[in-house]
Amino acid sequence: MMFGYYLDLALRSLRRNKVLTTLMVLALALGIGACITTLTVLKLLSGDPIPQKSAQLFYPQLDPYPANQPFSRSGKRLPFLMSYVDAMNLIHAHKAERQAAMAMSQVKLMPPSGEGKPFYAQGVLATADFFPMFDAPFQYGSGWTAADDDSRAQVVVIAGYLNDKLFGGANSVGKMIRIEDHDFRIIGVLRAWAPQPRFYALHLGGRSYGKGDAVFLPLQGARADGLMPSAMMGYGKSIDVDHLESAEAIWLGLWVQLPNAAAVSTYRSFLGNYAREQVSLGRFRKSHTALSGLMEWMRSEHVVPEDVRLQAGLAFGFLLICVVNTVGLLLAKCLRRSREIGVRRALGASRGAIFAQFMVEAAIVGLAGGVLGLCFAELGLLGIRHQPAQYASLAHLDLSMFLFTFVVALAASLVAGLLPAWRACVVAPAPQLKDA
Numbered sequence: 001m002m003f004g005y006y007l008d009l010a011l012r013s014l015r016r017n018k019v020l021t022t023l024m025v026l027a028l029a030l031g032i033g034a035c036i037t038t039l040t041v042l043k044l045l046s047g048d049p050i051p052q053k054s055a056q057l058f059y060p061q062l063d064p065y066p067a068n069q070p071f072s073r074s075g076k077r078l079p080f081l082m083s084y085v086d087a088m089n090l091i092h093a094h095k096a097e098r099q100a101a102m103a104m105s106q107v108k109l110m111p112p113s114g115e116g117k118p119f120y121a122q123g124v125l126a127t128a129d130f131f132p133m134f135d136a137p138f139q140y141g142s143g144w145t146a147a148d149d150d151s152r153a154q155v156v157v158i159a160g161y162l163n164d165k166l167f168g169g170a171n172s173v174g175k176m177i178r179i180e181d182h183d184f185r186i187i188g189v190l191r192a193w194a195p196q197p198r199f200y201a202l203h204l205g206g207r208s209y210g211k212g213d214a215v216f217l218p219l220q221g222a223r224a225d226g227l228m229p230s231a232m233m234g235y236g237k238s239i240d241v242d243h244l245e246s247a248e249a250i251w252l253g254l255w256v257q258l259p260n261a262a263a264v265s266t267y268r269s270f271l272g273n274y275a276r277e278q279v280s281l282g283r284f285r286k287s288h289t290a291l292s293g294l295m296e297w298m299r300s301e302h303v304v305p306e307d308v309r310l311q312a313g314l315a316f317g318f319l320l321i322c323v324v325n326t327v328g329l330l331l332a333k334c335l336r337r338s339r340e341i342g343v344r345r346a347l348g349a350s351r352g353a354i355f356a357q358f359m360v361e362a363a364i365v366g367l368a369g370g371v372l373g374l375c376f377a378e379l380g381l382l383g384i385r386h387q388p389a390q391y392a393s394l395a396h397l398d399l400s401m402f403l404f405t406f407v408v409a410l411a412a413s414l415v416a417g418l419l420p421a422w423r424a425c426v427v428a429p430a431p432q433l434k435d436a
Contacts, residue, residue, distance in 0.1 A: 014364065017333055021365070024329045028369030028412055031322030033376025034315040036397070036405050040381060042312045043401065044209075044394055045304045049195035053135060054294040056097075056257050058264065060271055061290040062086055064250065064283065065235045078290050080203040080301070081233060081250035086278075091127065095270045096256035097263070098133040101219060102126035103229035103252055104204040109215070110178035112166055121162065121214035123179070124200075125222045125229065131157070131188075133257050134200065139163075141173040141188035144218050152224045157188040157216040179215065182225040190216075196394060197303055199294060204253050205230025208303070209391035267291065319408075323416045330362065330420035351425040358421035359414060366413020370406045377405065 014021045048054050061078040064086060087101040107123040124130070131143035140163075144155050156177060163172055176183045194212030201208060217227070223245065232239065232251035240247045258264045268291045275287035292300060377397060384395040 014361065020329050020333055024326050024365045025368045025372060027322045027325045027329070028366060028409065028416075029372035029376055031315075031319030032369055032373030032405060032409050032412065033380060035312075035319050035408060036373060036377035036401060037380030037384070038308070038312040038315040039404075040377070040397060040401050041384060041391070041395055042304065042308055044196065044391055045308055046298075047196065048295065049197055049199050050134060050294070053133075053257075056259055057133070057294040058256050058258055058267070059292050059294070059297045060090065060254055060256060060267075061292070062271075062275055062278075062284070063286055063288045064278070066283075066285050078288055079233070079250055080253075081231065082252045082254050083248075083250050084245040084252060087252045087254050090254060090256075090271075090274065093270070093274075095267055097259055098129040098257040099254065100127045100129040100133055101252045101254050102130060102200060102204065103219070103231070104201055104213075105222070105227050105230055106205075107179050107215060107227060108181075109162075112175065112177060123215040123217060123222075123227070124213050125217050125219045125227060127219050129257075130216065133255065134195070136193050137191040139189045139191045140171045141186070143188055143216075149218050149220055152221040153218055154182065154184050154221050154225065155187045155218060156184040157190060158186055159190050159212055159214050160192055161211060162214045163189045177215075179217070180225065180227055184217065196391070197298070199298060199303075200253065200255060202253075202298075202301055202303070203231060209394060211393075264291070319412060323412050326365070326413070326416040327419055330358075330365075330417055331423060334358070334420045334424045354425040355421045358424045359417050362413045362417025362421070363410060365417075366409045366411075367406065369413065370409030373409060374402070374405055 050057070060082075061080065062082060063078050064083050065079070082101070084101075091099045091101060103125045105123045105125055106120055108118050109121055110118045128144055128146045128149050130136070131138075136143075139160055141157075143157055144153060148155060156179065158166075158172070158177065160169075163169060166172070166177070167175065172186050172189060175186050177186055178184075190212075192212075194210065197208040198210075198212070201213075228241065229244070229251040232244070232249050234247070234249045239249045244251060256267065258267055268289075271289045271291060272287065275284060275289045278284040279287050374397075381395045381397060385392050
């Protein structure tokens with residue numbers, strides 16, 4: 001009952017001072033819009049790409065470089081790629097629940113009808129555990145098996161959006177698709193699946209954000225047909241691109257699935273023993289290894305650009321300035337209403353009642369600022385979507401950020417209203433009545 005009374009008083013006060021009310025709402029809205037825009041981008045870039053399994057995914061690293069070819073001058077940073085020999089050795093040891101080696105490749109696709117121009121798309125060359133390890137959902141068919149890997153089978157899994165483009169969304173399992181002048185049989189079609197960011201593509205030459213990769217091919221079968229990885233580094237005199245499997249080059253990323261802490265500890269020991277064995281064989285210069293969890297790996301590789309964090313910090317600073325301005329405007333209103341407050345106190349209103357009235361008024365300003373701030377945030381995100389960044393098309397306001405907008409708006413307005421409300425509740429009624 002009292003809340004309704006305070007609400008009525010607050011609305012009347014805000015209508016009486018339309019210019020001040022507009023300035024307060026606008027100040028809060030600008031700060032809130034800037035904050036929500038930058039926070040939405042920060043959330044997009046720093047989010048967990050596979051939350052149901054990220055705690056079980058790990059990225060092993062080795063240092064295969066000989067003594068005269070250190071990876072870095074400091075010797076502290078390990079290569080982020082792995083040679084084919086080492087990746088296969090680790091996979092065939094079966095020390096993890098699942099393991100998958102992968103590379104990215106830009107491939108040329110030909111429409112199945114033979115009509116239309118060929119086009120290029122992003123492809124993934126991977127071993128069989130790729131799909132179950134990353135929980136890739138299938139609309140039709142399934143992935144390939146380890147036997148398909150070993151037999152260099154010419155099969156392919158395609159993304160749902162590519163299936164829509166080439167086959168109108170129909171079940172295309174069993175049909176052929178031409179990739180880089182070789183025919184591959186489709187054995188699976190994925191549902192919409194594009195982890196954001198695409199952690200498995202980091203340093204492999206793929207895109208970190210977007211609608212996802214188009215085709216997925218067995219590693220050995222794709223290499224047998226001459227498909228080349230997008231990223232490779234040599235540590236010998238030259239790279240024999242025709243024999244990458246035996247060349248002194250690193251070009252594969254390796255992910256392993258370890259279900260618990262004991263498995264992580266066991267695999268870390270295995271990785272160290274493997275590196276020491278390679279040192280004793282004269283292949284490695286040092287037995288340095290690393291085993292990073294998915295989120296740790298993303299942080300170490302600076303997936304979130306520093307300028308995005310800086311922009312978020314600046315936006316919060318701007319919001320603080322807006323809150324300070326709102327405090328000043330609310331104080332101005334409070335001083336102009338001293339006589340009104342004195343009359344209410346004389347008629348029996350307690351200090352708590354006056355404080356509550358002014359806090360309700362601040363909350364209304366905050367809610368109005370939140371609504372207008374949403375409009376500013378949408379405009380900011382629209383501008384981001386027109387930028388050339390990889391993640392630009394994904395910059396949309398989701399439900400959690402929509403609700404968070406009003407949390408920020410209420411918190412900011414209530415903080416701004418504390419000082420004016422306190423100032424109002426300590427107004428002495430007698431001087432105000434005497435002046436009246």
